[in-house]
Amino acid sequence: MHISEFTGKTEKTLEYLVKPLSVGKDTFSEGYISLENVYKAAEILNGFSKKLDEYDLWKNYMALCTSGVREAANRYFFIDHIKINTGIELKILEPSDEIYIKYLGVKYAMPEIDNYEENGLLFTNISSGNIFINILKKKKLILSEALPYGSLRLTQIFKDIPVQKQHKAYEQDIGKMVFTLKNLLPKKMNIKNMVSSGSSIAVLTDTLKPQKDIITKKDLVSAYNKIKEMNVHEIIDRFKLRQSQIEILIPTLITYLKIMDFAGVGFFYFSRNTFPYSMSLYYSKTIKDPRLYNRFKNTLYYIGEKYSFDKNHAKIVVKFALKIFNKLKKIHSLKWKDRHLLESACILHDIGYIIEPKYHEKHSYNIIKSIEFPGYSKEFIEMMAVISFLHKEKHDINKDEVSLKLPIEKRLIVYKLSSILRIADALDASHNQLISDLDIKIESNAVHIKANAKKYPYLEHLSFNNKSEMFTRTFGADITLETNSDFK
Structure with missing residues (x-):
């Protein structure tokens, strides 16, 4: 939950609350959200509703669902249950709207992105359920895809494969995604820059600890070669990561490496802005897209x-x-x-x-x-x-x-x-x-x-x-x- 105060176009974050609940695990493995997690979600959102009372925000809030709810077979039951038990009205965010808001959030943080677009830019947002990819060049959108290869989704697909072999399965599956992308693009497409955002960025920054908002392919390769040979306890000791981060670390590293190979880049820029922060800017009309x-x-x-x-x-x-x-x-x-x-x-x-x-x-x-x-x-x-x-x-x-x-x-x-x-x-x-x-x-x-x-x-x-x-x-x-x- 992100609560912002705006003075003109200046945003001030008043509170940022996080209550982890992986409904995506249910959706990506079983196709629906378990009743246990429906009830847990209602309990968490009921706590958030008290913040709406505290700040008098019932007429000025937005509650959005992404792939974890959007793809669940019982999504309408979930939304109705939350409305009845918390008063909060959830809206399902379409993939094209999701990537647009995330992209505008990155543009807000990185004004120089307009120059990257002119010369050929691959923008990717890797989240738990999907990988969003926009390719832009010379004021045109060449490609926009929401692909079902998010890090958490991959872990659920291959959860029954022995841990020591899972990285091979991830490589093959993400390799198939890249093959699809290549077939969708013109053969002589030249990409000069890559920019990324999403929940995966926190995993990379906590692992690699980059000094600037740039991650190199060299650092990713080095980390991947070490981590794929380590067990969970060794990773915790070495990188001080949470269990939820460790679970998606290997597929996240592989995904970035495969996309960088596809784009032909040796590094990428990233934004640390969270999706809730970008949403607050977008729905307050602080960020616009005149082009x-x-x-x-x-x-x-x-x-x-x-x-x-x-x-x-x-x-x-x-x-x-x-x-x-x-x-x-x-x-x-x-x-x-x-x-x-x-x-x-x-x-x-x-x-x-x-x-x-x-x-x-x-x-x-x-x-x-x-x-x-x-x-x-x-x-x-x-x-x-x-x-x-x-x-x-x-x-x-x-x-x-x-x-x-x-x-x-x-x-x-x-x-x-x-x-x-x-x-x-x-x-x-x-x-x-x-x-x-x-x-x-x-x-x-x-x-x-x-x-x-x-x-x-x-x-x-x-x-x-x-x-x-x-x-x-x-x-x-x-x-x-x-x-x-x-x-x-």
Whole structure:
């Protein structure tokens, strides 16, 4: 439990309370949290609730669950039991949100990380249940994965193997993880820097006792070669570690060594900030990420290029859609974040062409829906996928199951943005950028587009006529297209 006081953007830690309870052991070995640990958790959190009383924080707290609860089969029972017995409402933190908060916490502690990103950065957070890996380069997120290879999870998977042979099992399993990562990355990916955080850092620092916030591969290799030959009592005598740290020490060392080999680095920087501390900064809005949307947008173009999309078409559709959005501001009542949603959908609306042109919108939907980007919610990605799906005129917004899954208030936003995307897409139906710019005028119950074209855009006019009905039904306004008539 981390209790902070904020004066402006200055944080002061008032209390930091730790009550160890390894619910992850239950989840990673049995698949659910034992009743004994459910009751123990309630007892511990009931004590924490008294701190909420003491500081009058019941209206200003956040209680989050990560993999130990998130992956438990009885997670909803656990959450309900805690609510009934302590009054504390637990929320499950999605993996993409977890890594984003941890990453922002590290950025807050290490401002120079922006320079590392530009040249190629592997950020890893190794916790008890998962290994989170972000690879960033030149303002793009190249890879973001939450992998089930956390140190405590590994100990539970291989607990029945003789202790003296467990390190070999860890090496093989983590080796498989690295093989997966290599297959997900471009072959010529060059990583210059590595930064780490997470509960594993405390284990490493207590073992290696580095003078600076840097750990070298040489020190890790030396420690690993010694420790794998030692028994528990020798490790306690030599390194003065707790039993809980000793249990995860070997898999932690192996994991770091394998990831460093993968990244091709001889050392990594680390942050000592705890996850609760990072959460307090994030939920108090002390840390922000002004580059988030640009990084997201750059990554979408990167994803599009992997699927051989028509980048010129995507860019002109974005240009037209945003111009229409801006001009219709008085009649669409949408917010700035909806503009981001529209732009994102425009970039990847045709990404499914590489799989099957005839039904490309369905493949676009599936590809987009699979995107996980730290800092963006599943709801945002789902809405983006639906908008892309609906850009094809054959889909009826009142019948398609894809859009009907959304809450009604989100559905209206999707319909408005899809209507704009249909018009913008129609204006480059030939994918030849025949129309270069637009002039948009709004009159009572009518929107008139006058387009500058290099030559008469036959396909664009035909597509516009086919796609304009949704716009009229959604906005209650007729929309017309006129192109300059002076063609040779």
